Amino acid sequence: MAIKPDDVNDSDESLMVRVREGDHKAFAQLVGRHSRMFYAAAYRMCGQQQEAEDIVQDAFIKLWKNPHGWDPANGAKFSTWFYRVVTNQALDHLRKRKPQAEVPETLSDSRPDALEQLEEGTLQADLERAIQALPERQKAALNLCFYEGLSNKEAADILGVGVKALESLLMRAKTTLRDEMARYGYEIKDKRYG
Numbered sequence: 001m002a003i004k005p006d007d008v009n010d011s012d013e014s015l016m017v018r019v020r021e022g023d024h025k026a027f028a029q030l031v032g033r034h035s036r037m038f039y040a041a042a043y044r045m046c047g048q049q050q051e052a053e054d055i056v057q058d059a060f061i062k063l064w065k066n067p068h069g070w071d072p073a074n075g076a077k078f079s080t081w082f083y084r085v086v087t088n089q090a091l092d093h094l095r096k097r098k099p100q101a102e103v104p105e106t107l108s109d110s111r112p113d114a115l116e117q118l119e120e121g122t123l124q125a126d127l128e129r130a131i132q133a134l135p136e137r138q139k140a141a142l143n144l145c146f147y148e149g150l151s152n153k154e155a156a157d158i159l160g161v162g163v164k165a166l167e168s169l170l171m172r173a174k175t176t177l178r179d180e181m182a183r184y185g186y187e188i189k190d191k192r193y194g
Contacts, residue, residue, distance in 0.1 A: 016072070037079075045094065
């Protein structure tokens with residue numbers, strides 16, 4: 001069935017009212033509207049494409065099975081509430097993840113342009129590796145505030161902690177990242193990073 005033009009303009013909240021009534025089209029609209037955003041959040045937490053897809057799919061399945069989990073009377077926007085669902089799902093996946101042996105990176109092409117590309121990507125790769133090594137809650141706080149652009153209050157609500165506890169998580173994450181990047185040979189002088 002085609003989505004009615006009015007459906008595209010429906011708010012998340014009105015779509016959720018319809019999802020609660022078993023409306024598959026409203027659910028499909030929510031999935032279409034938010035999949036990319038929540039996939040990006042999940043990917044930044046777990047660092048693996050397939051796992052991020054599984055996390056978001058599992059979160060949407062939970063939403064379909066229990067749409068009453070979101071209560072508009074609590075005042076939370078749907079997207080803020082669903083960030084919490086996705087974040088919790090990602091934390092569950094990370095806890096269940098088995099440690100993986102790290103595969104050494106090799107340079108298969110020794111031409112000067114390949115070496116230049118490798119050097120340009122090294123900082124980004126080292127930063128990604130350092131972020132992935134953060135404790136789960138610190139990584140979640142960092143992702144929500146810096147990558148997703150949520151306020152400290154929104155991120156704290158999603159993680160189920162107070163704003164001061166969130167700020168503590170962020171400070172520890174920044175300190176850990178600064179120390180880890182120093183181990184890789186980088187020096188971060190920006191005051192924002194601890």
